[in-house]
Amino acid sequence: xxxxxxxxxxxxxxxxxxxxxxxxxxxLMQACGIPESTREAVFATLLEFQRKLLRCFEIHxxxxxxxxxxxxxxxxxxxxxxxxxxVVDVPSxxxxxxxxxxxxxxxxxxxxDAGRVLNPFFGQQFDHRFERIVKWSEKTFPTxxxxxxxxxxxxxxxKAIVSMRNAVDHPSGLPGGRLIVQNFxxxxxxxxxxxxxxxxxxxxDPLVPIVAEMDRLIEDILSTQESLLCASVLEQRTTPxxxxxxxREQRDAVCPxxxxxxxxxxxxxx
Numbered sequence: 001x002x003x004x005x006x007x008x009x010x011x012x013x014x015x016x017x018x019x020x021x022x023x024x025x026x027x028l029m030q031a032c033g034i035p036e037s038t039r040e041a042v043f044a045t046l047l048e049f050q051r052k053l054l055r056c057f058e059i060h061x062x063x064x065x066x067x068x069x070x071x072x073x074x075x076x077x078x079x080x081x082x083x084x085x086x087v088v089d090v091p092s093x094x095x096x097x098x099x100x101x102x103x104x105x106x107x108x109x110x111x112x113d114a115g116r117v118l119n120p121f122f123g124q125q126f127d128h129r130f131e132r133i134v135k136w137s138e139k140t141f142p143t144x145x146x147x148x149x150x151x152x153x154x155x156x157x158x159k160a161i162v163s164m165r166n167a168v169d170h171p172s173g174l175p176g177g178r179l180i181v182q183n184f185x186x187x188x189x190x191x192x193x194x195x196x197x198x199x200x201x202x203x204x205d206p207l208v209p210i211v212a213e214m215d216r217l218i219e220d221i222l223s224t225q226e227s228l229l230c231a232s233v234l235e236q237r238t239t240p241x242x243x244x245x246x247x248r249e250q251r252d253a254v255c256p257x258x259x260x261x262x263x264x265x266x267x268x269x270x
Contacts, residue, residue: 013255017057020222021050024257025117025229031261033238041120042229049113049225053218055106059099060214066093067197067211070184074195092183093198100181100200103214104165107221111158114225121232128162130155133228146231154224161217167202175204182207230259240264 013019025046029039070091093099108128115126115133122140126133130151137151167179181200186193199207230243241261251257 011054011057014253015054015057016256016258017050017053017218017222019255020226020258021053022046023255024226024259027257028230028233028243028259028261031239032233032236032241032243034233034236038120038236042117045113045116045120046225046229049110049117052106052110052113053221056103056110056214056218056221059103059106060211060218063093063096063099063198063214064211071195071197090184090186091195096183096198097181100179100210101168104161104168104179107161107217108165110221111161111224114158114221114228117225117228118232121236128158130158146234147228150227150231154227157220158224161221164202176202178203180207181210226258 011018013023022043026039026043029042034042070093074091111130112127115128115130118124118126118133124136126136134148134151134155137145137148141148163176164179167177171178179200180203181198183198185196187196188194198210200210200213201207234243240263242264243259243261245259246257
C-alpha cells in the first residue's frame, strides 16, 4: 500500500499557535525523557488544543482585517453622511455576533484541552474547570511547587473566558450575566464624527475593543497550555534538563517557539 499524505491545516509552524502547541510540546517531552506512552497521549491532546485555538486565530484574523479596512476607509475618506449630514453611514462587521460566539466556543473548548494536558501525566480527569486543578495541586504538592503556582495563576483568566461563553449559552439578568456585543459606532465630539471600533464585554463591565481583546485571549489560552505542560514535564522529567524561555524579540520568525530544554549546567569546580 502506498504511503498516504494528507493536509490537515492551512497554517504552518510560522503561526505561534502551531509552533507553541504540539510541536513545542513534543520537543520538550522528548528532551526531558518523558515515556513514549505519555508523550503520545499528551501529543494527541495538544493536537486537539491546537486545532481549536487555530479556529480562534482564524476568526480573529478575519475580524481584524474587516475592522482595519473599515477604520482605514474612515481615515482616508471620512465618515459618509447623507441628507445634509442628518444621516450617517456607519460601517459594520457582518455577522459579528456569530463571529464572537464561535470564537468564545472554540476558546472554551481549547481551555478544556489545556486542562486535559495534565491527565496523561498524573492519571487525573481535568478540563476547563480549573478550580478543580487548583484544589488537586494544593493537596498533591507543596505550596511553592510549580504546578500549584501555575494552577493558581491560570484559574482566574480561565474563569473569565469561560464566563463570557457561559453568558452566551445561559444569559441572565445578573451582573455579568449577558455578553454585550457592539458593532461599529459613530460618536460626535465637538461636531466631528469619530468612528469607534466594535467592542464587547459582560453586562456591567466596561466594553473593550474586540480586535485587541481577542488577541490577548489567544495569548492567554496559549500561555495557559504552555505553563501546565512545562510544569508537568519538569515534575516527571527523567533527564537533567531545564526549560528556558526565549524572549519574544529573539524568537525565530520561521518557527516562533517560546520554550526550549537545555541541560542543567554542571559545576566543574575551580
